[in-house]
Amino acid sequence: MRPNLMNCTLGFGGALLLSLALVGCGGDDQQSAQQGGNQQQKPPTKAEVMEVEAHDVSLSKEYPAQIRSNREVTVMGRVEGILEARHYREGSMVEKGDELFTIEQAPYEATVKQRQADVQSAKAEVYRAQRDAERYQRLYNQNSISQQQRDQAQADLRTAQAAQAQAQAALDSAQIDLSYTEVNAPVSGMISLSEVNVGNLVQPPQELATITPLNPIEVRFSLPADDAFSLRQQRQKEDEGVADTAILTAPGTESASRDALQLRGKLDFLGSRVDESTSTVQAEAAFQNEDQLFLPGQFVRVTLPNVMRYDVYAVPSIAVTEGLKGPQVFVLDDEGKTETRFVSLGEIAGDWQIITEGLNPGDRVVVSGIGSISPGDQIDAQPFTGKVPKPQNNAGENPSQEPDAQGGEGVAGAQRDAQKANGGQNGAN
Known part of the structure; x- marks a missing residue:
């Protein structure tokens, strides 16, 4: 009798365990189905979208340059004789007409x-x-x-x-x-060391000294042919004062509390031919050097802040990401879903990126929340405000930049998520 009872008991227990296993499997399948349904029902992502159209873009272009003084004069001895006197202090400023040397009379x-x-x-x-x-x-x-x-x-x-x-x-x-026999300064400026000592014989033509005017100064540099072409177009379309604005910067003069020294001047010469070997155009800008801090021969940087590019496509730089095949942007299809579009990049204009190929008029480009968007996502398109959003660091699970958003960005976001997780565990305990 007992063996039969034990067999019945084991049979009943086995059936019970089998039922529980089947119920468990059914629960997992149901949970997986619910999760799949939740993923399919993901709400559209809000993002700013701009419509592509051609417009004019202002660029800030910088070029290496060297300072010159076009009015620099070499003082020459024009008669033969013994140099009797020098009437100036070497390296000082002299005025036009000042007596410099006396040759025996x-x-x-x-x-x-x-x-x-x-x-x-x-x-x-x-x-x-x-x-x-x-x-x-x-x-x-x-x-x-x-x-x-x-x-x-x-x-x-x-x-x-x-x-x-x-x-x-x-x-x-x-x-x-x-x-x-009385050598006077032909111009005002800073005079160099004397090339002939007092008591030596001067034999014309002989260099005695050099006078370098320091205000104003001129800077010569080379423009790419495309930039020179744009400047000529700009001069024809608008006031030359805007097109010819130039800023001189001296690298290496900045400090912890001060930016690099700068002068503001004007582009006063633009060459009439393109150098065949370099494909550049010669240019010159003039600057008032009232403090006389900049010296001829010094290498500087010249910035033209208003070089125009006419009738081009441009998107915020943040809208451009790097794909497997190169630079790309997200554009919306007819259903409002994202798709990648590979593009060719031109010049950068501040926060804007010029696109030379890949976009057409009317294309809708996503310009915000790029890090949280994937191809095929449904987008709740918001009007583009015209302000370029800040780049996002999507190390956190939620890349939203809203103050009350859940989760966060980067290390700070991860810390907030960890704190919330710990708080939930403490409450459960």
Whole structure:
């Protein structure tokens, strides 16, 4: 009897366990079905969407450049002689007309006196010839002399007058040479070290010093042909004052409490031909250097903040992501779902990215919440505000940037999620 009872008991228990197992499997299948249904019913993702259309974009372009001073002057010794004196402090600022050097004057003063004497002698000869010509004219009128004698007297007068003019020219030349013994500054600016020491012989033409005007200064640089073309278009379409604005920046002059030194100036020259070897156009900008901090020969950066690109497609840079085949954006199809579109990138204009290929007029591009969107997602399209959203760090489970959003971004989001999880466990305990 017992064996039969035990067999019945085991049979009943086995049946019970089998039923429970089947119920468990059925529960898992039902739970999986519910989860699948929840995934299919995921609400559309809110995101800003912009419609692609061509418009003008302003670029800020920067170029390497070198400072020049187009009015720099080399002071030359123009007469021979011993350098007697230097009248300036090397490296100082000099004004136009200031006396710089004195070359020995005695030989040139003696020459001037000699030429003055020659002029006086020539004047006396002219006086004598004039008197003779007048007397011969009277005698000729009285038929006392021949016409040949009268003509000779007049010729002697003209010869004497020519000799006087020649003597006067020699005197003027001697006075010019004497003036060259005092070397004055032809322009205002900073003067260099002297190239000749006092007491040495100056032999013309010999460089004595260099004067460099520091205000204003000029900067020469090369523009890509495309930028030069855009500037010419811009000059024709609008005020040159906007197109020609230039900013000079000196790299390496910034500090912890101060930005790099800058000057604001104007583009005053744009070349008329393209260099065949570099495909660039020569340009020059002028800047007021009132503090005289910038020096010729210094390498700087020149920024043209208003270089236009006309009739181009552009999207916020955050809308562009890197796909397996290159740069891509999310566009909406007719059903409002996202699909990837591979694009070719042009220049960056601040927070905007110019697109050269891949987009067509009327395409709707997703421009916010890019990190939480996947291909095929349904999008609740919101109007584009025109403000470029900040890039998102999607390390957290919920990349929303709303203050009251659940979850969070990056490390901070993970910490908030962990705190909430710990709080839930404590409550359960």
